[in-house]
Amino acid sequence: ETGVTQSPTHLIKTRGQQVTLRCSSQSGHNTVSWYQQALGQGPQFIFQYYREEENGRGNFPPRFSGLQFPNYSSELNVNALELDDSALYLCASSSRPTDEKLFFGSGTQLSVL
Amino acid sequence: QQQVKQSPQSLIVQKGGIPIINCAYENTAFDYFPWYQQFPGKGPALLIAIRPDVSEKKEGRFTISFNKSAKQFSLHIMDSQPGDSATYFCAASYSGTYKYIFGTGTRLKVLA
Numbered sequence: 001e002t003g004v005t006q007s008p009t010h011l012i013k014t015r016g017q018q019v020t021l022r023c024s025s026q027s028g029h030n031t032v033s034w035y036q037q038a039l040g041q042g043p044q045f046i047f048q049y050y051r052e053e054e055n056g057r058g059n060f061p062p063r064f065s066g067l068q069f070p071n072y073s074s075e076l077n078v079n080a081l082e083l084d085d086s087a088l089y090l091c092a093s094s095s096r097p098t099d100e101k102l103f104f105g106s107g108t109q110l111s112v113l
Numbered sequence: 114q115q116q117v118k119q120s121p122q123s124l125i126v127q128k129g130g131i132p133i134i135n136c137a138y139e140n141t142a143f144d145y146f147p148w149y150q151q152f153p154g155k156g157p158a159l160l161i162a163i164r165p166d167v168s169e170k171k172e173g174r175f176t177i178s179f180n181k182s183a184k185q186f187s188l189h190i191m192d193s194q195p196g197d198s199a200t201y202f203c204a205a206s207y208s209g210t211y212k213y214i215f216g217t218g219t220r221l222k223v224l225a
Contacts, residue, residue: 033211042216090156092156102147104149107155
Protein backbone atom coordinates (compact mmCIF):
# COMPACT_ATOMS: atom_id res chain seq x y z
CA GLU A 1 0.00 0.00 0.00
CA THR A 2 1.55 3.31 -1.07
CA GLY A 3 1.07 6.39 1.07
CA VAL A 4 0.20 9.94 0.06
CA THR A 5 2.93 11.44 -2.13
CA GLN A 6 3.38 15.12 -2.95
CA SER A 7 5.56 16.94 -5.43
CA PRO A 8 7.64 18.96 -5.47
CA THR A 9 9.00 18.90 -1.90
CA HIS A 10 10.27 22.47 -2.06
CA LEU A 11 9.49 25.39 -4.33
CA ILE A 12 10.60 29.00 -4.52
CA LYS A 13 8.49 31.53 -6.42
CA THR A 14 8.26 35.29 -6.66
CA ARG A 15 5.25 37.43 -5.83
CA GLY A 16 2.67 37.49 -8.63
CA GLN A 17 3.67 34.13 -10.11
CA GLN A 18 1.50 31.04 -10.35
CA VAL A 19 2.24 27.62 -8.85
CA THR A 20 0.88 24.07 -9.22
CA LEU A 21 1.34 21.47 -6.51
CA ARG A 22 0.60 17.78 -7.06
CA CYS A 23 -0.68 14.97 -4.87
CA SER A 24 -1.17 11.24 -5.34
CA SER A 25 -3.64 9.81 -2.88
CA GLN A 26 -3.09 6.66 -0.87
CA SER A 27 -4.07 3.49 -2.68
CA GLY A 28 -7.83 2.90 -2.39
CA HIS A 29 -8.63 6.45 -1.24
CA ASN A 30 -11.15 8.51 -3.21
CA THR A 31 -11.11 11.87 -1.39
CA VAL A 32 -8.33 14.44 -1.36
CA SER A 33 -8.11 17.46 0.93
CA TRP A 34 -5.60 20.30 0.85
CA TYR A 35 -4.36 22.17 3.90
CA GLN A 36 -2.07 25.16 4.37
CA GLN A 37 0.26 25.11 7.38
CA ALA A 38 1.99 28.37 8.23
CA LEU A 39 5.13 28.21 10.35
CA GLY A 40 4.27 27.38 13.96
CA GLN A 41 0.55 26.93 13.24
CA GLY A 42 -1.88 24.10 12.75
CA PRO A 43 -3.01 23.08 9.26
CA GLN A 44 -5.85 25.18 7.80
CA PHE A 45 -8.41 23.56 5.48
CA ILE A 46 -8.29 24.91 1.92
CA PHE A 47 -10.68 22.61 0.06
CA GLN A 48 -11.60 19.01 -0.59
CA TYR A 49 -12.23 17.01 -3.75
CA TYR A 50 -14.49 14.01 -4.06
CA ARG A 51 -15.57 12.40 -7.33
CA GLU A 52 -13.58 15.05 -9.22
CA GLU A 53 -15.64 17.90 -7.76
CA GLU A 54 -14.90 20.46 -5.06
CA ASN A 55 -16.70 19.33 -1.94
CA GLY A 56 -16.26 22.11 0.58
CA ARG A 57 -13.92 25.06 0.85
CA GLY A 58 -12.27 26.89 3.72
CA ASN A 59 -11.66 30.61 4.04
CA PHE A 60 -9.34 30.96 1.04
CA PRO A 61 -9.73 33.30 -1.94
CA PRO A 62 -10.63 32.08 -5.45
CA ARG A 63 -7.02 32.34 -6.60
CA PHE A 64 -6.63 29.02 -4.78
CA SER A 65 -8.11 26.38 -7.06
CA GLY A 66 -7.82 22.67 -7.56
CA LEU A 67 -8.53 19.60 -9.60
CA GLN A 68 -9.07 15.94 -8.97
CA PHE A 69 -8.39 13.40 -11.69
CA PRO A 70 -10.12 10.07 -12.39
CA ASN A 71 -7.29 8.20 -10.63
CA TYR A 72 -8.05 10.36 -7.52
CA SER A 73 -4.79 12.31 -7.73
CA SER A 74 -5.11 16.05 -7.30
CA GLU A 75 -3.55 19.43 -8.03
CA LEU A 76 -3.57 22.66 -6.08
CA ASN A 77 -3.12 25.83 -8.12
CA VAL A 78 -2.38 29.22 -6.64
CA ASN A 79 -2.46 32.31 -8.86
CA ALA A 80 -1.03 35.77 -8.19
CA LEU A 81 1.17 34.55 -5.35
CA GLU A 82 1.50 36.76 -2.29
CA LEU A 83 4.21 36.76 0.36
CA ASP A 84 1.71 35.38 2.91
CA ASP A 85 1.22 32.29 0.74
CA SER A 86 4.60 31.05 1.98
CA ALA A 87 3.73 27.88 3.91
CA LEU A 88 3.78 24.10 3.94
CA TYR A 89 0.99 22.77 1.72
CA LEU A 90 -0.32 19.42 2.83
CA CYS A 91 -2.41 16.96 0.91
CA ALA A 92 -4.48 14.39 2.78
CA SER A 93 -6.46 11.47 1.43
CA SER A 94 -9.32 9.51 2.88
CA SER A 95 -11.74 6.79 1.91
CA ARG A 96 -15.26 8.15 1.81
CA PRO A 97 -17.61 6.89 3.18
CA THR A 98 -15.90 4.00 4.92
CA ASP A 99 -13.21 5.69 7.03
CA GLU A 100 -13.10 9.07 8.78
CA LYS A 101 -9.30 9.15 9.01
CA LEU A 102 -7.12 11.55 7.05
CA PHE A 103 -3.68 10.43 5.91
CA PHE A 104 -1.25 13.23 5.13
CA GLY A 105 1.65 13.50 2.74
CA SER A 106 4.93 15.16 3.73
CA GLY A 107 3.91 18.40 2.06
CA THR A 108 5.33 20.96 -0.34
CA GLN A 109 7.23 23.82 1.26
CA LEU A 110 6.43 26.95 -0.79
CA SER A 111 8.48 30.10 -0.35
CA VAL A 112 7.27 33.30 -2.02
CA LEU A 113 9.91 36.02 -2.35
CA GLN B 114 -17.36 28.58 17.27
CA GLN B 115 -15.19 26.93 14.68
CA GLN B 116 -12.02 27.12 16.78
CA VAL B 117 -10.22 24.41 18.63
CA LYS B 118 -8.08 25.83 21.42
CA GLN B 119 -4.98 23.85 22.36
CA SER B 120 -2.64 24.19 25.32
CA PRO B 121 0.13 24.34 26.33
CA GLN B 122 2.08 25.77 23.40
CA SER B 123 5.18 23.87 24.50
CA LEU B 124 6.02 21.22 27.05
CA ILE B 125 9.22 19.70 28.40
CA VAL B 126 9.19 16.44 30.38
CA GLN B 127 11.71 13.92 31.59
CA LYS B 128 11.88 10.47 30.04
CA GLY B 129 9.19 8.29 31.60
CA GLY B 130 6.99 11.27 32.44
CA ILE B 131 3.36 11.66 31.33
CA PRO B 132 2.87 14.80 29.23
CA ILE B 133 -0.74 15.97 28.99
CA ILE B 134 -2.00 18.15 26.15
CA ASN B 135 -5.41 19.77 26.35
CA CYS B 136 -7.93 20.94 23.76
CA ALA B 137 -11.27 22.71 24.02
CA TYR B 138 -13.99 23.33 21.47
CA GLU B 139 -17.21 25.33 21.31
CA ASN B 140 -19.30 23.76 18.58
CA THR B 141 -21.23 20.78 19.97
CA ALA B 142 -21.84 19.56 16.41
CA PHE B 143 -18.24 18.31 16.26
CA ASP B 144 -18.26 14.56 16.71
CA TYR B 145 -14.87 13.25 15.67
CA PHE B 146 -11.68 14.21 17.51
CA PRO B 147 -8.31 12.94 16.21
CA TRP B 148 -4.79 13.63 17.46
CA TYR B 149 -1.84 13.97 15.10
CA GLN B 150 1.94 13.84 15.62
CA GLN B 151 4.24 15.82 13.36
CA PHE B 152 8.01 15.64 13.07
CA PRO B 153 9.99 18.44 11.40
CA GLY B 154 9.80 18.22 7.62
CA LYS B 155 7.02 15.63 7.71
CA GLY B 156 3.26 15.68 7.40
CA PRO B 157 1.03 15.00 10.42
CA ALA B 158 0.53 11.33 11.26
CA LEU B 159 -2.65 10.07 12.94
CA LEU B 160 -2.09 8.80 16.48
CA ILE B 161 -5.52 8.12 17.92
CA ALA B 162 -9.09 9.41 17.56
CA ILE B 163 -12.24 9.44 19.67
CA ARG B 164 -15.95 10.11 19.33
CA PRO B 165 -18.09 11.85 22.02
CA ASP B 166 -19.89 8.67 23.09
CA VAL B 167 -16.67 7.38 24.68
CA SER B 168 -14.95 9.00 27.68
CA GLU B 169 -11.55 7.37 27.23
CA LYS B 170 -9.63 5.52 24.55
CA LYS B 171 -6.19 3.90 24.74
CA GLU B 172 -3.89 2.83 21.96
CA GLY B 173 -0.47 1.71 23.10
CA ARG B 174 1.09 4.49 25.19
CA PHE B 175 -1.42 7.10 23.97
CA THR B 176 -4.68 7.81 25.80
CA ILE B 177 -7.43 10.28 24.96
CA SER B 178 -9.71 11.50 27.74
CA PHE B 179 -12.95 13.14 26.61
CA ASN B 180 -15.26 15.34 28.70
CA LYS B 181 -18.37 16.01 26.64
CA SER B 182 -20.05 18.32 29.15
CA ALA B 183 -16.94 20.52 29.42
CA LYS B 184 -16.28 20.28 25.67
CA GLN B 185 -12.68 19.34 26.37
CA PHE B 186 -10.41 16.47 25.44
CA SER B 187 -6.82 15.65 26.22
CA LEU B 188 -3.94 13.47 25.12
CA HIS B 189 -1.80 11.61 27.64
CA ILE B 190 1.46 9.97 26.62
CA MET B 191 2.46 7.23 29.06
CA ASP B 192 6.13 6.43 29.71
CA SER B 193 7.25 9.16 27.31
CA GLN B 194 10.47 8.62 25.35
CA PRO B 195 12.89 11.02 23.60
CA GLY B 196 11.51 9.69 20.29
CA ASP B 197 8.13 11.18 21.23
CA SER B 198 9.63 14.67 20.88
CA ALA B 199 7.45 16.23 18.17
CA THR B 200 4.59 18.66 17.66
CA TYR B 201 1.15 17.35 18.55
CA PHE B 202 -2.11 18.66 17.09
CA CYS B 203 -5.66 18.03 18.18
CA ALA B 204 -8.45 18.40 15.65
CA ALA B 205 -12.22 18.27 15.39
CA SER B 206 -14.62 17.56 12.57
CA TYR B 207 -18.26 16.98 11.77
CA SER B 208 -18.77 13.30 11.08
CA GLY B 209 -18.94 12.53 7.38
CA THR B 210 -17.39 15.81 6.22
CA TYR B 211 -13.74 14.72 6.32
CA LYS B 212 -12.82 18.36 7.04
CA TYR B 213 -10.71 18.93 10.13
CA ILE B 214 -10.23 22.04 12.23
CA PHE B 215 -6.84 21.85 13.89
CA GLY B 216 -5.54 23.32 17.12
CA THR B 217 -2.41 25.45 17.08
CA GLY B 218 -0.12 22.63 18.19
CA THR B 219 1.99 21.69 21.21
CA ARG B 220 5.73 21.27 20.85
CA LEU B 221 6.81 18.44 23.14
CA LYS B 222 10.39 17.76 24.16
CA VAL B 223 11.19 14.62 26.15
CA LEU B 224 14.57 14.78 27.86
CA ALA B 225 16.71 11.65 28.00
